[in-house]
Amino acid sequence: MNNIAHSFKVKIYGLQEYSLMLVDIFKGLSKFWRTWSDAVNEMYWIGARAFLPVLLGGIFVGIILALETGHQLDHFGAKTLVGRTVSLGMIRELGPVITGLLLAARTGAKNASELGAMQISEQIDALRAFGTSPVEKLVIPRTIAAVVMFLPLTAIADMSGILSGMIVTKLSLNVDTSFFWHSALSALLMKDIFVGFIKPFFFAFFISTISCYYGFSTRGGTVALGKTVINAVVVSSLIVLVLDFIFTKVVWELL
């Protein structure tokens, strides 16, 4: 019982610390210009270097979506509607979620391990000792870079998924590409695009801040660093799914 109470207390304390870090992030945004070069560097690592995994992720999800739904729709003589399911599925749900999960693993692991190693080697204390806020120097550039880069990456996942879905529909189900595009575009509404492209901002913000928080909270040695990275990736991935549910259930119904 005591262990449960202690564990609960630790979780509440962690939540408090994370909330205080978020306050520091918003306070420090006005000084962002001082670390813009760090943000540009992070954009390269978070964005440009993630291009290939996101592209491949989008391609394979698009292929699977087209094959699975195409064969089911074929039973009802409605295989020309594959374009509709692929475009809606990719833009509203799978594009942002696949990008979010891939980047939760990639960016989350990078942030947590880098900041965790800096914490263990006292570099975070050194920054504070030399008058630099670790949040302003390390968290804000990473978060801004993630927020900026997640949107184009999601667009890449969406487009590669739809294009691969189109190709596989043509080759496997013999549906003409013009039917595919007509079905895909006629089903898409402005609110689908809006919801699909607002999600990455939130995913990016939470993946980046959560993984940085875990990095800062690392205590101990290499074993602790391993646990930090695992926790950061797992929690970031779960947050992507929870936020996706919130957007799908709540925001979608409100619009």
Added chain:
Amino acid sequence: MIEISKVNLELGEKVILKDISLSINKGEIAIILGPSGAGKSSILKIILGLWQPDSGKVYVDGTNITGMSEAEILPIRSKMGIVFQANALFDSLNVEDNVSYFLKEHSKLNSDKIKEKVAEILSFVNLQGTEKICIDQLSGGMKKRVAIARALSFDPDIILYDEPTTGLDPINSKSILDLIKRVSNRGATSIVVTHILNDAISIGDTLSVINEGKVVQTGTVHDMLNSGNQFVKDFFYEVYQDAALLKK
């Protein structure tokens, strides 16, 4: 002058410091000596304001720094340089960028002046010409010198050293101790945390022996050697042993 008054610190359920009081005079080399895990490094972090004590007060040049925010404490921190136990050098930067970090962030010097200053400090720590070398290409002794150079870069009045010779070979240890003395001769107050008795005796003006978060005794080397406290006697047994050997 630094004064620590009745400071207590707990981390989680572990008591780190118990009612610690210390006074360090301007210009002296004060040694905080004790076994590993005694709470020595915690004292440095409290002096620097990186950690806040649960109770008690810390005065730096007459200013009580306990309870200060990060922004309030910045002018106080700019009087203090620190050499961390594991050096804490920024491994993504080269030697020059590490040493010039504070100057680039907080001074109004132009880049030429900063380069000049870095070259002068690196020369002082016998590392001239190493500006462009990456941190991971340096030996342990060189890293320690870069850490000292970084701490000296903004001419602080107080320099804190956390276990400056731990992990170094005897020759490098001696050169680091000589360097600490040379820095002290420039007028800076030095606070050295160590568990190595020889280091403490060779450079310390005053010694404070710490055990299990408490100050056991404060005084000169002479006071320690004549101490009636059993822990101090045990800690200094090597010196007694050496003296006995010399007598023989």
